Amino acid sequence: MARAGLSPERVTEAAAELADEVGFDNITVSALARRFGVKDASLYSHIRNAQDLRIRVALQALAELADQVAEALAGRSGKDALIAFASAYRSYAKAHPGRYAAMQIPLDPDTARASAGPRHAEMTRAILRGYALAEPAQTDAVRLLHSAFHGFVSLEKSGGFDHTPRAIDDSWAQGLHALDAMLRNWPAAG
């Protein structure tokens, strides 16, 4: 029997593609095996189990997104950087819905530390350098920005904005405009 040339990397990549096609919740070891023309049991030489597969997809997605955000951010600062960051984030979620969903699964602390997660946090902080926020305001702002981006993308995907005629792209642009203003006038604690 000819070999299919599997490896953890190829399996993970195929799982990511499958997730984008059928949804992260619907990736199964069996479907993945079918895609390779292989029996499902054969995949267990390359992945530990189904959960391990999902975590691999999540880690790959985090790294991919971090790369794209880093590229979008290069040479920009202030509001330009804010918009570039947010747009890269939203574009990735739209282009790769399965991978984006994968990124939301909770990782155990060790895995999270070794992932691209810290890069994301660092880049978000980098944006805020243009706004001169001292701690702990910086952390609060990072959390709020991250929340707003993730929330928007997530609600957009689940259809939460569908029942109002206003174009979503316009709300997004205006929302970023407002967030920029908010960061420039960050209020004192109280």
Place this chain on the structure above:
Amino acid sequence: MARAGLSPERVTEAAAELADEVGFDNITVSALARRFGVKDASLYSHIRNAQDLRIRVALQALAELADQVAEALAGRSGKDALIAFASAYRSYAKAHPGRYAAMQIPLDPDTARASAGPRHAEMTRAILRGYALAEPAQTDAVRLLHSAFHGFVSLEKSGGFDHTPRAIDDSWAQGLHALDAMLRNWPAAG
């Protein structure tokens, strides 16, 4: 054989409790049947299928949360209303993680229109009455607020804020403070 006294309502309620205990993704018809001391096939007289069960939980959760938000909002306006709304939202998510996750599944348009979703939208708009925003700014602000609340709660739950010492409650309070300031100084389009 004595009957278990099942009904669509009791099954849905039990599914919601189960979701809060083991996570929305882990509710199964089998587990629910075990909880009632009944065979899994027996539940199919009360629910159409597993997806139907999930939708019922989602609709119940939307209605419950709408009730709680309405109560929290009564007699408040401006920043008080903003904080009351956001706190009710976050409290519900913490107290009922499974139900909260259920609310995120996409509903088809007819189901969504008949759900408590429109009540949520209306209440969010009610908050903004204290800030005197004209359309389309009002819609943009509604979307941004909803995004920020949902994003924050969702990231908090998946551990996205765990790697910074700043207390999450403090970030939440300060974030609401900043959002209030943003709404009071909503920028002109551009």
Place this chain on the structure above:
DNA sequence: TAGCTTTCCTAGGGGTCCTAGGCAAATAAT
């Protein structure tokens, strides 16, 4: 070429979803 490692296989157990058809309990009709 002989041995070793890796890759994929078959076999099989256990779980979940769901349908079909049957019997018994609760309810309605006579």
Place this chain on the structure above:
DNA sequence: ATTATTTGCCTAGGACCCCTAGGAAAGCTA
């Protein structure tokens, strides 16, 4: 009160999925 009807829960069983154990062949190493 007896009969008829509806309803609730049952057993049986198919399809799919996850995962383990152990075997055979492909490819590498000596």
